[in-house]
Each structure stands twice: as structure tokens, then as C-alpha cells.
Amino acid sequence: MRLIIKNGRVVDPANKIDGVLDILIDKGKIISVRKNIPAKACQVIDAKGKIVAPGFIDMHVHLREPGREDEETISSGMKAGAAGGFCSIVSMANTNPVADKQEVVKFILRKASEEGIISVYPAGAVTKGLKGEELAEIGELKEAGVVAVSDDGEPIRSSFIMRCGLEYSKKFDLPVISHSEDKDLSQGGVMDEGVMSTILGLPGIPRQAEEIMVARDIKLAELTGGRLHIAHVSTRGGVELLSQAKKKGLRVSAEAAPHHFALTSEAVKEYDPNTRVSPPLRSHEDVEAIIKGLGDGTIDAIASDHAPHSLEEREVEYSLAPSGIDGIETEVGLALNVLYHEKKIKLVEIIKKFTTGPAAILGLREGTLSIGAKANITILDLEKKWVVDKDKFFSLSRNTPFHGMSLKGKAVMTIHQGKIVYNEINNG
Amino acid sequence: MDWKRKHLLGLEELEVEEIEHILDTTDSFREISTRAIKKVPTLRGKTIVNLFFEPSTRTRTSFELAAKRLSADTVSISAQTSSVVKGETLKDTARNIEAMQIDAIIMRHSMSGAPHFLSRCVKASVINAGDGCHEHPTQGLLDIFTMREKKGSIKGLKVAIVGDIAHSRVARSNIWGLKKLGAEVIVVAPPTLIPMGIEEMGVKVCFSLDEVIGKVDVLNILRIQLERQKCGLFPSIREYSRLYGVTVDRLKKAKKDILVMHPGPVNLGVEMAAEVANDPRTVILEQVTNGVAIRMAVLYLLLQ
Numbered sequence: 157m158r159l160i161i162k163n164g165r166v167v168d169p170a171n172k173i174d175g176v177l178d179i180l181i182d183k184g185k186i187i188s189v190r191k192n193i194p195a196k197a198c199q200v201i202d203a204k205g206k207i208v209a210p211g212f213i214d215m216h217v218h219l220r221e222p223g224r225e226d227e228e229t230i231s232s233g234m235k236a237g238a239a240g241g242f243c244s245i246v247s248m249a250n251t252n253p254v255a256d257k258q259e260v261v262k263f264i265l266r267k268a269s270e271e272g273i274i275s276v277y278p279a280g281a282v283t284k285g286l287k288g289e290e291l292a293e294i295g296e297l298k299e300a301g302v303v304a305v306s307d308d309g310e311p312i313r314s315s316f317i318m319r320c321g322l323e324y325s326k327k328f329d330l331p332v333i334s335h336s337e338d339k340d341l342s343q344g345g346v347m348d349e350g351v352m353s354t355i356l357g358l359p360g361i362p363r364q365a366e367e368i369m370v371a372r373d374i375k376l377a378e379l380t381g382g383r384l385h386i387a388h389v390s391t392r393g394g395v396e397l398l399s400q401a402k403k404k405g406l407r408v409s410a411e412a413a414p415h416h417f418a419l420t421s422e423a424v425k426e427y428d429p430n431t432r433v434s435p436p437l438r439s440h441e442d443v444e445a446i447i448k449g450l451g452d453g454t455i456d457a458i459a460s461d462h463a464p465h466s467l468e469e470r471e472v473e474y475s476l477a478p479s480g481i482d483g484i485e486t487e488v489g490l491a492l493n494v495l496y497h498e499k500k501i502k503l504v505e506i507i508k509k510f511t512t513g514p515a516a517i518l519g520l521r522e523g524t525l526s527i528g529a530k531a532n533i534t535i536l537d538l539e540k541k542w543v544v545d546k547d548k549f550f551s552l553s554r555n556t557p558f559h560g561m562s563l564k565g566k567a568v569m570t571i572h573q574g575k576i577v578y579n580e581i582n583n584g
Numbered sequence: 585m586d587w588k589r590k591h592l593l594g595l596e597e598l599e600v601e602e603i604e605h606i607l608d609t610t611d612s613f614r615e616i617s618t619r620a621i622k623k624v625p626t627l628r629g630k631t632i633v634n635l636f637f638e639p640s641t642r643t644r645t646s647f648e649l650a651a652k653r654l655s656a657d658t659v660s661i662s663a664q665t666s667s668v669v670k671g672e673t674l675k676d677t678a679r680n681i682e683a684m685q686i687d688a689i690i691m692r693h694s695m696s697g698a699p700h701f702l703s704r705c706v707k708a709s710v711i712n713a714g715d716g717c718h719e720h721p722t723q724g725l726l727d728i729f730t731m732r733e734k735k736g737s738i739k740g741l742k743v744a745i746v747g748d749i750a751h752s753r754v755a756r757s758n759i760w761g762l763k764k765l766g767a768e769v770i771v772v773a774p775p776t777l778i779p780m781g782i783e784e785m786g787v788k789v790c791f792s793l794d795e796v797i798g799k800v801d802v803l804n805i806l807r808i809q810l811e812r813q814k815c816g817l818f819p820s821i822r823e824y825s826r827l828y829g830v831t832v833d834r835l836k837k838a839k840k841d842i843l844v845m846h847p848g849p850v851n852l853g854v855e856m857a858a859e860v861a862n863d864p865r866t867v868i869l870e871q872v873t874n875g876v877a878i879r880m881a882v883l884y885l886l887l888q
Contacts, residue, residue, distance in 0.1 A: 351781030
């Protein structure tokens with residue numbers, strides 16, 4: 157059945173379109189984008205007053221399958237993604253077993269295609285077992301379908317191995333996604349180092365633990381000509397280093413996570429384990445720098461670093477809790493609330509961070525409403541007021557510091573290859 | 585004043601009036617311990633559990649005696665004998681203890697924030713007997729009580745806290761309490777043992793004991809732990825002692841009526857010379873005596 161989305165404000169940064177237009181979809185592809193398409197023999201979605209954008213991409217998601225299916229399965233993570241407004245997600249390699257072999261990547265892709273509601277693009281490991289010692293078979297991983305390689309969760313400690321990873325991946329044109337943390341400096345830290353960690357008596361992680369590694373990786377990108385992507389940049393210094401690297405013309409990109417622009421280390425005050433995340437929540441100054449970096453293009457993408465954890469793991473002393481926030485269902489709401497409604501960044505720029513930004517890094521032919529493109533569409537209601545309720549998550553886990561927070565702006569419909577996979581528009 | 589608080593987790597959250605009320609209540613409880621029959625019926629029928637996940641002699645005994653002198657029933661659990669060794673979580677341990685109808689849990693734990701977590705798991709009152717590097721509120725209160733007793737008032741008092749400020753819960757509780765009551769606080773340590781941003785807590789930072797010893801009314805000396813040297817924070821106990829140990833010679837430069845304190849246990853000859861420990865201006869044992877009264881006051885206020 158043909159689908160027509162009428163009367164919405166279509167914002168498609170890839171084609172520089174911003175206006176009230178209709179979109180006609182057939183056989184999973186975009187057929188036409190223009191005014192007043194006649195609605196004959198079509199399912200009609202009235203998007204009046206809403207934003208119709210290319211399908212959103214989240215390039216940093218931890219699905220816990222294989223290994224921790226109690227926390228998230230490929231299926232539940234995909235449903236959570238659809239509910240969060242995402243048509244495509246990148247799954248990180250730190251599953252158990254690690255996605256360092258074709259079999260694991262093929263397993264993920266098979267499971268994802270069985271579920272089918274959105275697209276899952278796996279990232280493979282840079283090194284075997286994420287140990288940082290020997291390169292994984294990156295060529296075979298690429299054949300199996302990975303769109304990036306990353307040891308995320310762990311930094312690659314050895315500069316030499318990181319160099320090899322960046323260099324070797326050039327053959328396959330894969331970006332190397334770096335979890336930039338100097339673990340020798342961060343020691344056993346559990347939060348940002350500063351007056352809050354001093355007051356709370358918790359071991360701190362200085363910003364320099366991130367900055368040193370970002371600087372190293374940029375130097376290695378310079379040395380090798382490889383494609384470097386910095387995951388979840390959290391510090392002002394990190395943003396400055398990225399800005400310099402981009403000015404030099406290096407092949408460097410970066411993402412920021414919503415919690416790093418929506419919260420500061422103040423949120424740790426009551427020792428809520430849901431505020432523990434790696435890299436940690438930082439200061440106001442860092443938040444401002446990340447927002448500025450998103451606004452000026454230093455940071456290319458917004459990505460959730462969705463990291464589900466079970467209740468048992470969270471109901472413990474702060475220092476024993478694992479790092480990570482279950483964030484894919486609050487991501488778009490936080491971006492619209494903090495970046496759009498607080499007038500920090502223009503809507504079209506925010507949409508780029510979810511579409512053309514990640515698509516370019518990953519080499520995906522997505523994030524656009526071009527005629528003939530996959531009909532992946534995210535519809536936003538900028539004015540919708542809602543309260544985060546973790547108990548309504550599609551994700552199997554509940555670890556969020558945003559529970560109970562009132563937000564304005566939400567993804568209200570997700571269309572994946574012409575199929576409505578999430579819908580909270582009443583008339584839909 | 586009307587006491588409303590259910591838990592004592594730290595001095596940071598206490599109002600000035602609450603701290604003063606605890607100190608005033610302590611005054612009236614201190615006398616009980618000097619009687620031939622050291623017991624009053626105030627908390628008869630209440631059950632208090634001492635839950636200690638770290639070794640402690642002084643604090644645990646002090647709490648236990650305080651509870652007993654108020655006629656409460658007490659049980660002491662240490663991590664070595666509890667089911668924690670079988671892998672039971674803190675939440676489960678606490679909820680099982682609570683299911684036996686208890687009124688308060690006094691907890692010592694190696695991790696900062698553990699009592700805050702505990703207070704969210706149980707309905708009983710939670711008293712922090714020291715959590716990681718965060719706070720040790722009753723130690724802070726007994727130190728302040730002792731200073732007030734010896735010096736008359738806290739307002740305007742100059743207090744130097746010397747030692748491993750970065751890892752000290754005693755330092756943090758002292759800082760909050762003393763600042764609220766109007767003292768001037770200087771923290772003295774090698775730069776590696778001064779935590780980042782501590783000036784924002786309202787204290788001055790000094791790296792030299794010799795610079796401050798002549799200017800302060802109170803020296804509160806902290807225990808230095810050997811583990812800190814092993815992980816690279818200072819080169820040797822010998823060098824630490826030479827630079828930060830309170831020796832007879834150093835004490836000569838101090839004000840004549842200086843008060844020297846230490847939360848114990850003291851590393852004699854390291855942070856403090858034995859002669860200094862025996863000096864009449866050193867009040868370590870009076871601190872211990874006052875500790876029982878402070879804890880009686882705290883238990884009374886929280887459980888009455």
C-alpha cells in the first residue's frame with residue numbers, strides 16, 4: 157500500500173529542503189516530495205504541525221545479545237530504537253562473545269533481519285577479544301557487514317596497536333571508533349574529578365584522561381591517514397582538539413551523547429548509580445563546549461551510547477555500579493529539549509546530527525529524503541510535552557537518570573523502509 | 585528545637601542549628617558516663633544494629649556503649665562474619681536485618697555513598713559511621729565538641745587539618761561542621777593528597793606545616809596510610825614524617841595554648857611524635873570520651 161505523509165514541515169538537510177510538503181512512499185522507497193500530492197488509494201498520515209525528517213541514525217548502541225539477553229536483546233533494542241525515533245542503529249562490538257569474528261557479526265545481522273523493524277549495522281572489534289593486543293580479522297568483519305570497528309568500552313592502550321588499527325582499516329575504508337580514555341590516569345575513578353568528587357569522596361577521572369587519548373589518536377590519524385571517530389566526547393579540551401584536527405583537514409569525526417549535554421556532575425550528588433557513565437558527567441563548562449561543538453560542526457553526530465544494565469547490577473554502592481545509561485528512548489527528547497527549545501542550535505543542524513552526520517561517517521546511503529532513497533522517516537512533534545517514564549521503556553533495562561523528567565519535543569512516528577514501526581500520532 | 589531528621593549521613597546537609605543542638609544535647613549526656621550506674625532508660629525497647637564492613641575498634645565500641653547506656657538493645661555485625669562473604673548484596677543484607685524489626689542501622693563502609701544507598705533501601709534510621717572518603721559525621725561532631733569545650737567557641741577559631749585530606753572522611757566532616765560554625769579552616773598536606781577543588785568548600789590550602797603551625801589555635805592531625813605511599817602519592821613515610829610530622833621542635837613554634845587532636849589510631853613517630861601525644865595540650869583521649877556522649881546525643885535525637 158502506498159503511503160502519503162501530508163502537510164508536515166519537511167526538513168531534509170541532505171537536499172536543503174525545509175518547507176510544508178507531502179511525501180509519497182511506495183514499495184519502501186520515496187517516490188515524490190512536493191506540495192499537494194493527491195491522496196488516491198493511499199494510507200494518509202496527517203503530519204500537520206509536525207516535522208518530517210529523514211530516518212534517524214544512532215551510531216552508538218550497546219545491544220547485549222549475545223551474552224546478556226537479560227539486559228537487552230537485539231529485538232528489544234530494535235524496538236527501543238524505533239520508539240526513540242531511530243530507523244538505523246550501530247551495535248557495538250563488546251558483546252559476549254565479542255563481535256571480533258564473522259560468525260558473531262552474521263548472528264547479529266540474522267537476528268536483526270528476522271526482527272526486521274529497523275536496521276542494525278554492527279561495528280566489529282578492532283582487536284581480538286577487545287584486549288588491545290592483536291588486530292581482529294577486520295577484512296572478514298567487513299565482508300560480514302560491519303560499518304565500523306571499535307573496542308568501545310575499552311580504550312586501545314597501546315599506541316602501536318591503535319596505529320595498526322587505523323592503518324589497516326584504510327584498506328576497507330572503515331572508521332575506527334575510539335573510546336578515548338587514558339586508563340592509567342583515570343585509575344579507578346567513577347566520576348568527573350573536581351569539587352563534586354572531592355565533596356562526595358568518590359575517586360575522580362580528570363578530563364585530561366580523555367584529552368590525552370583524543371590527542372594521541374588524532375596524532376595517529378595524522379600519521380596513518382586513517383579514519384578516526386571519537387566516541388562520546390565529554391570535555392571542552394576534547395572538543396578543542398577535534399576542532400584543530402578538522403582545521404588541519406584530518407579524517408576525524410566525533411559524536412556526543414545526550415547525557416553529556418543535558419547533565420553535569422552535580423547529578424551524582426545523591427549517589428544515584430544511574431548517573432555513573434563512562435566518560436563521566438562533566439562540568440557546566442564542558443557541557444557548553446559540547447553544545448558549541450555540535451553547533452559549529454566540530455561534533456558530527458549525536459549518539460546515545462545506549463548501555464542497558466540490569467536492576468541487580470544497579471542496586472549497589474555507587475562505586476560497584478557498572479557504567480552506562482539506557483538512553484535510546486530519551487535521546488531525541490533531550491536533544492530537542494536542550495538544544496532546540498533552549499535555542500542553542502537550529503533545528504536543521506540538530507537533524508543533521510541524527511542523519512547526514514552519522515550517515516557520512518558510516519558510509520550509509522541513508523539520512524536523506526531523495527527520490528528513490530529508502531523510505532526511512534522520523535516524524536517529530538516539537539511541542540509535545542511528556543514525562544520520562546522508565547517503566548514504559550521498550551528496552552529491557554531501566555537504568556536512566558532522566559526518569560520523571562519533563563521534556564518538550566519527541567519523535568512520534570518512525571517509518572522504516574515504508575513501514576510504520578512506531579506510531580504515537582493519533583490519526584496514523 | 586524540634587528534631588526532624590531521620591538519618592545522619594553527613595554534616596554537609598545539617599543546618600547550623602542542628603549541629604548546635606547536637607552539641608548542646610551532648611553536654612547533658614556526658615554526665616551519665618561519669619555516674620556509678622552508667623545507664624538511663626531513654627531508648628529502652630529500641631534495637632540498634634552496628635553493621636561494620638571495615639575494621640574499627642574505637643567507633644564501633646563507642647556507638648555500642650552509647651546505645652547500651654541509653655538502654656537500647658544492640659547487635660554488632662562485621663563483614664567477616666556476615667553473609668556478605670557468601671555474596672549477599674548490601675541491600676539484601678540490610679533488608680534482612682530490617683525484617684527483624686530494628687530501629688536503626690549504624691554503618692561503616694569502605695565506599696562513599698553506601699549509607700545514602702542504604703537509607704533508600706530501609707525504613708530504619710541510618711547513621712553513617714564513616715563511608716569511604718566521604719564523611720564521618722560523629723567524628724566531626726566529637727572533634728568540634730572537643731574544640732568548643734576547650735576553646736569556648738568555634739566562631740573565629742583557626743583550625744589546621746593536617747594529613748591525607750584527599751582520602752579522609754574525617755577531614756570532610758570537620759570542614760563542613762567547622763565552616764558552618766564560623767571557624768577558619770586550613771588544610772595542610774603534600775599537593776598529591778589535596779583533592780581538586782577543595783578551596784570551593786571554603787578552606788585554605790597550604791603545603792607547609794611550618795608555615796601554619798604558629799598561626800593556628802587547633803591542629804587536627806590525620807592518620808597517614810601506608811597504602812597511599814605504595815600507589816605513588818608520596819615517596820616515603822620517612823619523608824612524610826619529616827615534612828608533616830608534629831614533632832617536639834615543631835610544636836615549640838605553635839601558640840602556647842594550641843590544641844592538638846587526632847581521630848586515632850595514631851602512627852606514633854610518623855604523623856605525631858610520642859612526646860607530642862603525651863603533651864597536656866594533646867586531647868586524643870578526651871576526644872574518645874566525648875565520642876560516647878556525642879553518639880548518645882545522636883542516637884537519642886534520631887530515635888526518641
